[in-house]
Amino acid sequence: MIKVIDVNKNFDQFKALNDLNINVNKGSIYGLVGTNGAGKTTIIKHITGIIRPDSGQITIDGEDVFDNKNIKQKMGFIPDDLFFFSTYNLKEMSKFYKSLYPHWNEERYNHMVTQFGLSERNKLAKFSKGMQKQAAFVLTMASMPEYLILDEPIDGLDPIVRKLVWKYIVEDVAEREMTVLVSSHNLKELEGICDSIGIISKGHMVMERDLDELKSDVHKIQIAYKNKPKNPYKHLNILHQESRGTVDLLIVKDKRQLVEQVILESNPVLFDILPLSLEEIFIYELGGADNEIQNIIF
Incomplete structure (x- = not known):
């Protein structure tokens, strides 16, 4: 379970997060939505342990996230602004991921590379944005995460690839009880896959409910x-x-x-x-x- 408890964050005089609370149940898909500048990416960087909150607490499985290697080995994160080593191709990047994640699945990686039609030889920096998103998804899903954090995951992907991405996510939630938090502006797609929704505005939670409720x-x-x-x-x-x-x-x-x-x-x-x-x-x-x-x- 992911818990964000009364989290506050200021950048100089700007209050980015204001007593924010989020609860993501194990084995669920949680959609985080809000207007531009509402604080979605900021809280995602907190949940993934990139940023430390000024106050409040963020836990996964009851453990604090920040500077926690054990939790980060269980977590897959695909940000909106992707980063790859500039000289690496997909094969080299897969070896790097394999060294970080103890549950790396080589068979799944090879199958997904073929299914997505990706080249292992070309440098990732030369891929289009959409192809880089696919490469990031293949690497992340092959690491077999227990927690998957996604920031605009399907932006720039064509409809066929989007459907394939969601298929993998939904299957892992059903089969492995993977827990997913996804931030996206594409509300129509979130509506079709999410169990619960959190609506944030100006860094504060406006509403958090099961989607059906x-x-x-x-x-x-x-x-x-x-x-x-x-x-x-x-x-x-x-x-x-x-x-x-x-x-x-x-x-x-x-x-x-x-x-x-x-x-x-x-x-x-x-x-x-x-x-x-x-x-x-x-x-x-x-x-x-x-x-x-x-x-x-x-």
Whole structure:
């Protein structure tokens, strides 16, 4: 289990992390989302032991992460800004990884190199960004990590390769109970694979929930009345409201049972509860289109 407890981090006068808490259960896939500059990459660098927090605690399996060789040997990390030794090819880099990770799987490495169609002879520095991402993924997965930390892992990959990447991840979670924390702007793909989601803003956790539970508490509804009563929605927690002709469109954060009870008591002629995507939940949890949404890249 990954636990981030009341972590704070300042860079000069800028507060990057503000009493941040994260809980990632063993054998789960956790999606970390937020606007640009929310602190996603900063907390990932803390979780991987690259940066020490000013205060608070970060543990994996109950052990502090920073300067912990035992934990780092169990961890695979693919950052957004990849680094390889400039003169190394993939074969040479695999030998370096093999020397670091005690559970290195040579058979898996060879199979993945063939499956991804990568050259072992060409220098990694000469690979395209997408090919470097694939090489990093092959090396990381061949090290058989118990914990996999990913920062924008599928950025720059074509749809076929993305599908293959997620296939390996999901299979390792199911077969080995690998624990995954992934930060990505691609909310549609996260929605399809994540068990739980953490939404952060300005270095602080806005919401952390199981994905199914999160969707059960935020609803998009359409309502129309023949004779609209005064304040029919006053007992609901409304995140967003707009009117399209005679139809009201609402984003409501409440239990479905309460939403249905309140709306039906007002005798609408039209009442529909519509599917709500993770992307829409993310937008409205952060205040709608008038707040931070201009910084989001989907």
